[in-house]
Amino acid sequence: MPSIQTNGLTKTFGESVVAVDSLDLTIEDGEIFGFLGPNGAGKSTTINMLLDFIRPTDGSAQVFGMDAQDECAAIRERIGVLPEGYGFDDYLTGREYMEWAVETKGADDDPEQLLDLVGIREDAGRVASGYSKGMQQRLAFGMALADDPDLLILDEPSTGLDPNGIQHMRSVIRDRAADGTTVFFSSHILSEVEAVCDRVGVMNEGELVAIDSIEGLRESATGQATIELECASAPPAEDVAYIDGVTSVDVADTTLTAECSDPSAKVDVVKRVDSQVEVVDILADNTSLEELFNQFTGGGRDGDGAVGEGAELEASQEASV
Numbered sequence: 423m424p425s426i427q428t429n430g431l432t433k434t435f436g437e438s439v440v441a442v443d444s445l446d447l448t449i450e451d452g453e454i455f456g457f458l459g460p461n462g463a464g465k466s467t468t469i470n471m472l473l474d475f476i477r478p479t480d481g482s483a484q485v486f487g488m489d490a491q492d493e494c495a496a497i498r499e500r501i502g503v504l505p506e507g508y509g510f511d512d513y514l515t516g517r518e519y520m521e522w523a524v525e526t527k528g529a530d531d532d533p534e535q536l537l538d539l540v541g542i543r544e545d546a547g548r549v550a551s552g553y554s555k556g557m558q559q560r561l562a563f564g565m566a567l568a569d570d571p572d573l574l575i576l577d578e579p580s581t582g583l584d585p586n587g588i589q590h591m592r593s594v595i596r597d598r599a600a601d602g603t604t605v606f607f608s609s610h611i612l613s614e615v616e617a618v619c620d621r622v623g624v625m626n627e628g629e630l631v632a633i634d635s636i637e638g639l640r641e642s643a644t645g646q647a648t649i650e651l652e653c654a655s656a657p658p659a660e661d662v663a664y665i666d667g668v669t670s671v672d673v674a675d676t677t678l679t680a681e682c683s684d685p686s687a688k689v690d691v692v693k694r695v696d697s698q699v700e701v702v703d704i705l706a707d708n709t710s711l712e713e714l715f716n717q718f719t720g721g722g723r724d725g726d727g728a729v730g731e732g733a734e735l736e737a738s739q740e741a742s743v
């Protein structure tokens with residue numbers, strides 16, 4: 423059974439803002455799913471509907487097969503949430519907040535261990551509202567981990583974290599996923615999603631414009647894959663040009679670059695070259711993350727065009743899902 427499933431999920435605000443437009447999404451059990459999109463794409467609104475913080479205008483959402491509206495209490499018992507911009511404005515210390523999270527979830531976690539896991543045990547005696555942004559984010563993340571949830575919903579989780587904090591959070595997310603936790607990870611930073619997620623969905627102006635692995639998105643966005651091989655001696659250009667799915671080959675000194683209309687041809691290129699000369703390095707991509715993001719979203723609600731391009735990609739994407 424999928425952990426999350428939405429059917430035609432829609433939310434409009436007022437007359438004109440379609441925050442989420444007929445979203446059909448299935449997140450399988452145990453996946454680390456990246457929910458990507460520029461500001462205003464509809465990510466938080468979707469999460470808020472999954473959590474029944476706001477009600478859909480149309481369509482439905484199920485979490486663990488339960489209706490997100492009718493059975494929200496049972497759903498919340500099994501999930502951990504790191505909301506976007508979680509603030510601590512009471513007079514509680516970090517330790518008291520963690521103890522409160524463990525207690526309200528009826529969990530048997532040791533609060534000290536969770537504080538340790540997210541790297542704020544040393545500061546746990548301080549009032550949390552005085553923490554830096556990154557420390558508050560660590561604390562909120564630790565609270566979401568209490569009771570070992572079956573599903574972690576993380577909305578812009580790296581906000582305020584330094585590079586060490588980001589690395590550490592990634593490794594905790596991977597560990598939890600390896601233990602069977604499904605992770606729904608919302609972000610507008612593609613590189614961050616790429617570092618942890620098995621699959622991503624790209625939202626733009628309320629619509630899901632693509633859903634695939636990052637590699638799959640790259641291939642559908644560019645329409646072709648590029649592979650570059652660094653060889654110990656001059657590589658065989660002609661042999662590679664005859665491979666099915668290879669559209670062009672370029673050799674410069676000991677570097678061979680092949681464009682493939684069929685991404686699976688990349689493997690044949692490596693095999694063919696390696697049968698004749700020693701391959702010392704492989705580079706298999708040339709689309710920058712920013713380019714890819716822009717191709718799918720056209721810069722978002724505030725972007726300057728390329729929406730039609732996004733719509734075309736949606737059509738091609740549907741065929742590949």
Ligand SMILES: Nc1ncnc2c1ncn2[C@@H]1O[C@H](COP(=O)(O)OP(=O)(O)OP(=O)(O)O)[C@@H](O)[C@H]1O
Nearest residue numbers: 435439441459460461462463464465466467468610
């Ligand atoms: N309560 C609300 N009332 C009116 N409009 C809203 C409300 N909440 C969200 N919106 C609008 O819905 C659209 C989607 O917003 P949402 O917060 O879901 O985007 P997001 O992808 O999470 O963006 P961000 O990355 O900036 O957090 C935006 O145009 C936003 O202004």
